[in-house]
Amino acid sequence: MADFADDHLVRLAKQGDVDAFTELVRRFQEKIYHTILALTRNQQDAYDLAQETFMHAYKSLRNFKQRSTFYTWIYRIAVNLTLNFLKKRKSEEKREIHVEDCSLDLKSAASTLSPEGHSITKELSEKLKEAIDSLPLTYKVSFVLVVSQGLTHTQAANVLCCSENTISWRMHKARKMLQQRLRPYLEGE
């Protein structure tokens, strides 16, 4: 199963092969989970939404015409479910992310800095999280898909069902907003 291409696995899964679908889950679970986590900032919500995404995909597999790749299709489901979830949660208070350890990369990078540098980096990353969270939803999703998940503008456009120009424009606006909100922290170093 591990050697099969995504398309082939999709065809097998459509015929009722649960193992083929499980292999697809294995391939995309981390990416989907991290995308959702970047949008929700809550591990439990991300975990639940990632599960919901795959279950939704399994149930809708018959309707998947394979005009796009499975990768784009599953991303689209994940983003739509997360956006619906975030819209519902909008009125609720922002919850803190419950992660025991912060990013390993951040830790290792910060360990080389002086105590002052460490606190500045930590403060910037905290403020950056807040600033990303405060972006309008469409800008936030585009930013997360392109920056965090490394999608190209074309891929992000396919996931969000819009043009590449729209993604380019949203990225520019998102960066401008973030830069304005983080200017004191960026200049403080």
Added chain:
Amino acid sequence: MRHKKIEKLLSDNIDGELSEKKKKALETHLRNCASCSSYAENIQRIHKEAKSLEKLEASPVRWEEFTSRIKAEIFSAKQEKLRGITLFLRWKWAWAGAALSFVIVAGLFLYLTQNKTPQEPYVFSFESSLARIYQEIGSDQELEELFNSVICASIGETFEDSGWGERPDFYENLILWEDLTEEEMRFLESEIKKDNKL
């Protein structure tokens, strides 16, 4: 190039979406513009920070658990579907009976409503009304005489009101209809219609 346009190009450049030609133009501008260079540094830093921010680790055990849970849910969904089908098949005669009853009832309803002959609109006819009255009275001579006297009185009043003058022989003649002219008959008919609001 204007600064606003440069800012947009800088964003595209970070995402690796800029052509070589535009890249060169951008570099040329940045060499001579301090504010755009500063903006470029800031958004580059934000990009780097945001990228590292998302690298949250999850243990492999957790992913195995995740996959197993999905698999379990799929089997549960399949079982649910099978249960639904079994239930349907178990009750298939009941479903078939209900469907047949519905078809019969609907068919009967359509048959009965569509084959109904349309009712003819009611048209007042003086002759047929009179014939019906005589039919009702039948052979009861006393009732017939009473009816005739009432009718005669009514016709007499009508004639008096209309200024046609009195017709003394009118009351004595029991077979009064034969004595009436065509014009008088029409007048009577119109008066009766008026009285009965027809």
